[in-house]
Amino acid sequence: MLSxxxxxxxxxxxxxxxxxxxxxxxxxxxFTLRWYSLAYLAGIVLGYVxxxxxxxxxxxxxxxxxADDLFFYCTLGIILGGRIGYATFYMPELWTHPLELFKLxxxxxxxxxxxxxxxxxxxxxxxxxxxxxxxxCDYIAAxxxxxxxxxxxxxxxxxxxxGRVAGxxxxxxxVFPDGGPLPRHPSQLYEAGLEGLVLMLVMLLLxxxxxxxxxxxxxxxxxxxxxxxxxxTVEFFREPDRQLEWLQVQTGFSMGQWLTVPLLAVxxxxxxxxxxxxxxxxxxxxxx
Numbered sequence: 406m407l408s409x410x411x412x413x414x415x416x417x418x419x420x421x422x423x424x425x426x427x428x429x430x431x432x433x434x435x436f437t438l439r440w441y442s443l444a445y446l447a448g449i450v451l452g453y454v455x456x457x458x459x460x461x462x463x464x465x466x467x468x469x470x471x472a473d474d475l476f477f478y479c480t481l482g483i484i485l486g487g488r489i490g491y492a493t494f495y496m497p498e499l500w501t502h503p504l505e506l507f508k509l510x511x512x513x514x515x516x517x518x519x520x521x522x523x524x525x526x527x528x529x530x531x532x533x534x535x536x537x538x539x540x541x542c543d544y545i546a547a548x549x550x551x552x553x554x555x556x557x558x559x560x561x562x563x564x565x566x567x568g569r570v571a572g573x574x575x576x577x578x579x580v581f582p583d584g585g586p587l588p589r590h591p592s593q594l595y596e597a598g599l600e601g602l603v604l605m606l607v608m609l610l611l612x613x614x615x616x617x618x619x620x621x622x623x624x625x626x627x628x629x630x631x632x633x634x635x636x637x638t639v640e641f642f643r644e645p646d647r648q649l650e651w652l653q654v655q656t657g658f659s660m661g662q663w664l665t666v667p668l669l670a671v672x673x674x675x676x677x678x679x680x681x682x683x684x685x686x687x688x689x690x691x692x693x
Contacts, residue, residue: 419588420579427562444559448552449480455548464618464685466540474530475545482522483552490518494660495646516553516636517664523549543617543624547608553632554601561593568592568642584644592643599635607631616684623679630672633665640665 430439453476459465460472467475492499494515527545531538560566564581568590571578578588608628611617617624640662645653649660656663 420577422564422579422581427564429563440562441559444555445483445552448555449476449483451551451555452545452548455551456544459544459547459612462618466537466544467534471530471534471536471541474534475527475541478526478530479523479545482524482526483519484522486522486525487514487516487519490515490521493518494664496648498648514556516632517668520668537621539621539625543621546624546628547612549628550601550605550608554597554605557593557597557601561591561597566593567644568595569644589644590642592639595639595642596636599639600632604628604631604635619684619686620679620682621685622675626672626675626677626679628672629668630676633669633672637662637665637669 429441430437430443453472456472456475457469460467460469491514494517523545524542527541528538530536531541564583567579567581567584569592570587571590575588575590577591579591580586580588608624608631611624611627617627640659643659643661645659652663653659
């Protein structure tokens with residue numbers, strides 16, 4: 406990041422991503438350990454550590470053994486759901502070459518697919534252990550931004566998912582290796598900031614500094630609506646997937662923006678529902 410700041414302040418020409426000296430992984434001789442993989446691992450582990458701390462606070466809907474189960478099943482849900490979602494929403498041709506689905510090291514993961522996979526994992530653990538599904542979702546929602554932050558930073562380090570061509574009034578615009586000769590918005594950093602850092606701070610403040618966790622569905626709603634607004638905004642600066650440019654041309658919105666619409670609706674529903682109901686401890690059942 407220091408090299409990026411120096412390039413912004415001293416370069417007379419657009420920043421070239423290659424000049425930042427970034428690598429796509431650690432060369433271990435036998436194979437290269439990708440930053441993309443490490444980002445997913447860091448986000449999941451940090452989320453698990455934070456979840457373990459959260460459940461030690463009063464009012465937790467689960468025990469540590471449930472958090473351990475969630476760590477395993479949510480990891481599967483993120484990987485399988487993310488990859489299946491990418492093939493379904495962004496690159497349907499992968500279904501004609503099923504073996505390509507397993508090449509995770511080549512990138513290609515969908516947040517919305519990973520979200521669906523995570524919800525399925527939470528539903529399974531909640532049903533098997535007779536836990537409140539909605540309250541467990543609240544606790545997991547407060548941990549998701551960790552993964553989003555690391556994931557988007559990995560996108561930037563990989564030089565992928567760059568933004569649209571930027572104007573001369575954007576001094577931090579960059580020329581990416583596969584993005585042509587024109588400088589583009591580093592939209593990966595915009596996403597890391599909004600979807601990751603800002604949303605993380607909001608969720609942490611809601612959980613630790615308010616009584617949001619006592620209102621079932623409020624944290625889920627805050628995360629879903631917050632992510633939807635952040636993603637919808639950043640998509641205006643992000644280059645649409647080449648195979649889906651027709652959707653942008655015909656509707657004015659990208660696939661990422663269309664996928665945020667139902668997420669925003671669900672988020673607002675749970676926020677309103679949670680605020681209209683009395684909090685736990687005031688006569689409502691614990692499994693509300």
